[in-house]
Amino acid sequence: MTITIGLPSKGRMKEDSSAILARAGFPVTAVGNDRSYRGRVEGRDDIEIAFLSASEISREIANGTVDFGVTGEDLVREGLAEADARVEFCARLGFGHADVVVAVPEIWLDVDTMADLGDVAADFRARHGRRLTIATKYWRLTQQFFSGNHGIQLYRIVESLGATEGAPASGSADIIVDITSTGSTLVANHLKILNDGVILRSEACLVRARKPEHTGNATVAEIVEAVRAAL
Ligand SMILES: Nc1ncnc2c1ncn2[C@@H]1O[C@H](COP(=O)(O)OP(=O)(O)OP(=O)(O)O)[C@@H](O)[C@H]1O
Ligand SMILES: O=P(O)(O)OC[C@H]1O[C@H](OP(=O)(O)OP(=O)(O)O)[C@H](O)[C@@H]1O
Structure with missing residues (x-):
């Protein structure tokens, strides 16, 4: 199973989001050229990056199109009823306050x-x-x-x-x-x-869509642990 992470493609959270993933050991590169909306992590075929705006990321987490996203807690709680039942706020990232x-x-x-x-x-x-x-x-x-x-x-x-x-x-x-x-x-x-x-x-958070198939998935656990350790 490929795990998709939504990252801000523009705006105030873009640079900090990619930086935190790089620190966590997941250096992100765009597929194709810089304007591409898809990216990958060097050496990791099990992870895919979707570049979206911060508000799109909260929507895509809500409908489960991405597994993880980096976006503002405000956008997630505004976009989603019963947010805590549907997503996990895995880490608070210290920017985008x-x-x-x-x-x-x-x-x-x-x-x-x-x-x-x-x-x-x-x-x-x-x-x-x-x-x-x-x-x-x-x-x-x-x-x-x-x-x-x-x-x-x-x-x-x-x-x-x-x-x-x-x-x-x-x-x-x-x-x-x-x-x-x-x-x-x-x-x-x-x-x-x-x-x-x-x-x-x-503030900006690493957010996970709660999906049954995440249970026991090693990549999911690794991403959460590595991002927390990078803070
Ligand atoms: N001064 C600020 N003004 C607006 N948003 C801020 C500010 N500081 C932090 N944020 C956070 O940034 C996020 C919004 O970022 P941004 O404006 O890049 O995204 P967006 O809403 O997807 O963009 P756009 O409106 O261009 O589609 C929110 O989570 C918000 O809380
Ligand atoms: O407390 P302050 O530091 O003054 O920041 C708050 C302002 O910044 C944002 O607007 P901005 O024009 O930055 O962007 P937006 O298009 O995302 O609303 C926000 O909507 C507020 O109006």
């Missing part, structure tokens, strides 16, 4: 916690004639956090595919859920993170 956070306008002086936000949401319709709106591309994580963890039901999500932090100023949403790493985009847009508003502390 980003927090998924709830942020509100700085001028909301009385709103510092999710409980405060729950109060705002509860009488938002009475005050403004509509529900509190949240701009995000993280639908699943937002719903789990607001409804599941905090019992806040009165809100509406408006999908944002870019420049999410600009939504409150432009009037397309009241608050946001997005990732932040240095925090400078939030500051530039006069937004503050709620004290208990960190939904997820994400």
